[in-house]
Amino acid sequence: MALNTIWVHAEVGGDKPSSITLEIITKARALADKVEAFYAGDNAEAVAAELGKYGVSKVYTVATEGLQGIPVASAMVAQIEGGNAPDLIMFGSTYDGRDVLARLSVALDRPVLTNNNDIAVEGDEVRVTTSIFGGATNLTTAFRCETPHLASFRPKSFAAEPGGETTAEVVAAEPTEQGKVTVHERHVEEHSGPILDEASLVVSGGRGLGEAEKFELVETLAKLLKGAPGASRAIVDAGWVPYSYQVGQTGKVVKPNVYIAVGISGATQHMVGMKGSKTIIAINKDPEAPIFGIADLGIIGDVHKVMPKLIEALQAR
Amino acid sequence: MNVVVCVKQIPDPASPGALDPSTNYLKRDGKLILDDSDAYGVEMALQLVTNAGGGEVTLVSMAPNDETSGLRTGLAMGAAKAILVSDPSLAGSDALGTAKVLAAAIKRAEPELVIAATESSDGYTGTVPEQIAAILGFPSITFAKSIVIADGVAKVDRQTEAGYDEVSAPLPALISVTAGVVEPRYPSFKGIMAAKSKPVDTITVADLGLAADQVGAAGARQEIVSVVAAEERQAGEIIEDDGESHLKIVQFLESQKVL
Numbered sequence A: 001m002a003l004n005t006i007w008v009h010a011e012v013g014g015d016k017p018s019s020i021t022l023e024i025i026t027k028a029r030a031l032a033d034k035v036e037a038f039y040a041g042d043n044a045e046a047v048a049a050e051l052g053k054y055g056v057s058k059v060y061t062v063a064t065e066g067l068q069g070i071p072v073a074s075a076m077v078a079q080i081e082g083g084n085a086p087d088l089i090m091f092g093s094t095y096d097g098r099d100v101l102a103r104l105s106v107a108l109d110r111p112v113l114t115n116n117n118d119i120a121v122e123g124d125e126v127r128v129t130t131s132i133f134g135g136a137t138n139l140t141t142a143f144r145c146e147t148p149h150l151a152s153f154r155p156k157s158f159a160a161e162p163g164g165e166t167t168a169e170v171v172a173a174e175p176t177e178q179g180k181v182t183v184h185e186r187h188v189e190e191h192s193g194p195i196l197d198e199a200s201l202v203v204s205g206g207r208g209l210g211e212a213e214k215f216e217l218v219e220t221l222a223k224l225l226k227g228a229p230g231a232s233r234a235i236v237d238a239g240w241v242p243y244s245y246q247v248g249q250t251g252k253v254v255k256p257n258v259y260i261a262v263g264i265s266g267a268t269q270h271m272v273g274m275k276g277s278k279t280i281i282a283i284n285k286d287p288e289a290p291i292f293g294i295a296d297l298g299i300i301g302d303v304h305k306v307m308p309k310l311i312e313a314l315q316a317r
Numbered sequence B: 001m002n003v004v005v006c007v008k009q010i011p012d013p014a015s016p017g018a019l020d021p022s023t024n025y026l027k028r029d030g031k032l033i034l035d036d037s038d039a040y041g042v043e044m045a046l047q048l049v050t051n052a053g054g055g056e057v058t059l060v061s062m063a064p065n066d067e068t069s070g071l072r073t074g075l076a077m078g079a080a081k082a083i084l085v086s087d088p089s090l091a092g093s094d095a096l097g098t099a100k101v102l103a104a105a106i107k108r109a110e111p112e113l114v115i116a117a118t119e120s121s122d123g124y125t126g127t128v129p130e131q132i133a134a135i136l137g138f139p140s141i142t143f144a145k146s147i148v149i150a151d152g153v154a155k156v157d158r159q160t161e162a163g164y165d166e167v168s169a170p171l172p173a174l175i176s177v178t179a180g181v182v183e184p185r186y187p188s189f190k191g192i193m194a195a196k197s198k199p200v201d202t203i204t205v206a207d208l209g210l211a212a213d214q215v216g217a218a219g220a221r222q223e224i225v226s227v228v229a230a231e232e233r234q235a236g237e238i239i240e241d242d243g244e245s246h247l248k249i250v251q252f253l254e255s256q257k258v259l
């Protein structure tokens, strides 16, 4: 049995619907007769047109003054109380997605199931699956409460595919509360080259690089291979690179064709962010490093010797 | 300024996690330690109280047993006291149930600011802080990478997908902090000794006036229906660098049509 209606919390990256939004909409389409979205942001008409290509029939726009949590959740609650309740609301495991999800769970007094990478409907039971212990175990949980069910999903859990094309109707959903948070200024970190979580090749550096200056080796190699540079949390926390470079449980999930781990040990929290890569190359001087357990090509060696030679060989081509 | 920091006590992340086969809950029977993620919150709170020129830091934690070793670490860093909600009925609590308990405990301390980590190391739902704020009716700012308090307003740089936002909220408020927001201090010997005699108020779910069916497994309203081992990724070729191993990488990249 399919569900009647699923709502998706839609977000944008730049001025287009973000990949995670399109991924969960694609999945929602397979599970329900009707997929509708809530969107708080600019260019609603253009965003709705894009969402329509993925089968979203209605986009509720929410005017927000501060952060999304309170206003978007209150607009959803108002729709639900007005008799418009969906069976399920799907969120990305993102900054604003989590805020809205958490506020909504309190307002509706519903449990939330977070960080999932799969979902299934069996009868009228909704089950979600999350991967735990660094991806070693899959845990499936069923909701045992009234609808709407609330769940969030990790990026890259589903492939985004257009389908069920319609023209999405755009309607305003009024928030009943704005909250007291003010956004004064938004800062965008400039970067060139492909975006980390969309690149087909990623070169990530870790503490094994020894010092911040040596991250240049990672950047140079990424550039030569037209990939994106990434990092372990150890060097993000140490301030060598911005947080936006972080791969792992608390960072980005990447699934490139080739992932090159340079001086990264392979902690479970790092591996959950990259073990879905098609192939993995690791350079580490410790033969016992856990990263070798999942590498297709492992080089036991010193990054300061292997990397310069590799870069030189590629530059000579 | 009085600040509450939510601190979770967790099994040592260095030892492999396991589920209790009879309940499928994460095993929490060994020694529990202060979640590293919360050490940042404790340090941030101590610094903010110092900058404010007065007030104290209260730790609030929930656990199914009366474990205090993680709390002692926070007290040794400099927190003044702790509230521990400990009750066997809390086993199997989900994020919302946890937030209900923590919010009720936090109310007792009447804080102007509540700090939590953006996500815990063992549960990482990342929703508990915002749920606490919703229950308390506080504004909240998640993913803080810096906090400045002035004239009753919290100014925060909030991490975003694209960079960061400068945001602010009036106190009382809840803020969740990211790792690396400050450098947590190591407890001094004096701090460790002093922590032994700092007050830890241990209370039960009934003390908080919460009904038993709101918390623990009953309140969670969900059921784990399967636990299966994920397909394992196989290791490939591992070679020792002999000065020429970079050529192996070049070959591999060629085989993947990157070159």
Ligand SMILES: Cc1cc2nc3c(=O)[nH]c(=O)nc-3n(C[C@H](O)[C@H](O)[C@H](O)COP(=O)(O)OP(=O)(O)OC[C@H]3O[C@@H](n4cnc5c(N)ncnc54)[C@H](O)[C@@H]3O)c2cc1C
Residues within 6 Å of the ligand: A205, A206, A207, A208, A209, A210, A231, A232, A233, A234, A235, A246, A247, A248, A249, A250, A251, A252, A262, A263, A264, A265, A266, A267, A268, A269, A270, A273, A283, A284, A285, A286, A289, A301, A302, A303, A304, B013, B036, B037, B119, B120, B121, B122
């Ligand atoms: C709640 C939580 C969330 C987390 N989220 C993330 C996350 O999202 N992403 C993440 O990455 N981590 C995360 N972590 C941290 C994670 O547990 C590890 O601490 C981190 O990934 C380690 O980074 P690293 O591999 O760079 O450093 P280390 O573990 O210190 O490894 C460095 C490696 O470099 C090797 N090395 C040293 N010198 C050389 C050399 N000259 N040549 C070659 N190799 C060398 C060493 O053998 C070692 O294996 C999280 C932790 C927690 C508790």
Ligand SMILES: Nc1ncnc2c1ncn2[C@@H]1O[C@H](COP(=O)(O)O)[C@@H](O)[C@H]1O
Residues within 6 Å of the ligand: B006, B007, B008, B009, B035, B037, B038, B060, B061, B062, B063, B095, B098, B102, B115, B116, B117, B118, B119, B120, B121, B123, B124, B125, B126, B127, B128, B129
């Ligand atoms: N049982 C708990 N006791 C105290 N604080 C908690 C507890 N559970 C969660 N928290 C706080 O909420 C944060 C986020 O937790 P989570 O939502 O589980 O990722 C944690 O890092 C803590 O600061």
